Amino acid sequence: MExxxxxxxxxxxxxxxxxxTDAIIPKQFLKSIKRSGFGPNAFDEWxxxxxxxPGMDNSQRSLNPGFVLNQERYRGASVLLTxxxxxxGSSREHAPWALADFGFKAILAESFADIFFNNCFKNGLxxxxxxKAEIDALFGLTEYTPGFSLAVNxxxxxxxxxxxxxxxxxxxxxxxxxxxxxxxxxxxxxRHADEIRAFEERRRxxxxxxxxx
Numbered sequence: 001m002e003x004x005x006x007x008x009x010x011x012x013x014x015x016x017x018x019x020x021t022d023a024i025i026p027k028q029f030l031k032s033i034k035r036s037g038f039g040p041n042a043f044d045e046w047x048x049x050x051x052x053x054p055g056m057d058n059s060q061r062s063l064n065p066g067f068v069l070n071q072e073r074y075r076g077a078s079v080l081l082t083x084x085x086x087x088x089g090s091s092r093e094h095a096p097w098a099l100a101d102f103g104f105k106a107i108l109a110e111s112f113a114d115i116f117f118n119n120c121f122k123n124g125l126x127x128x129x130x131x132k133a134e135i136d137a138l139f140g141l142t143e144y145t146p147g148f149s150l151a152v153n154x155x156x157x158x159x160x161x162x163x164x165x166x167x168x169x170x171x172x173x174x175x176x177x178x179x180x181x182x183x184x185x186x187x188x189x190x191r192h193a194d195e196i197r198a199f200e201e202r203r204r205x206x207x208x209x210x211x212x213x
Contacts, residue, residue: 016083023045028054130159
């Protein structure tokens, strides 16, 4: 998993409450267990005018001009700004996979669904719950300021606007350490690779019958 320390990214506003995981990545795309390749189908039912299925050539599909992420001014956005209870619904890990593959690195919202919130950290996404007043202000600035971007600093736990205004955020210390070091669940386990090898070698000596072929 890529380390998350600090970055500055364009903000895209998704002004909706209760965005569920089926909206983030519809159920027909859940057949694959690879973590990549889901970005073109993120928010599929909102982004396109037709019904999407796995294997379709998305470059040939008609985009919905009314959907915010299809607007040219938000192309390349890496910060998603949204409302309350983002990521509700089923617990599919494909949702953060799709958002990360689309290009988002951080999600700013009033609140998140618990399982989605946890899955984000495991997949290199930073979900930040900010007070409603701060979210409201960011929506206004994003709408009226083309190219509006934010600097996110995980080490210092701050979000900084172009005008220098700083918003502090809270994050669990363990999750912060994992993101800063790029540790997913496998990475955490591999930190103990030497101890695991020593344990297996000891078992092979002490219980050789378990390893007989």
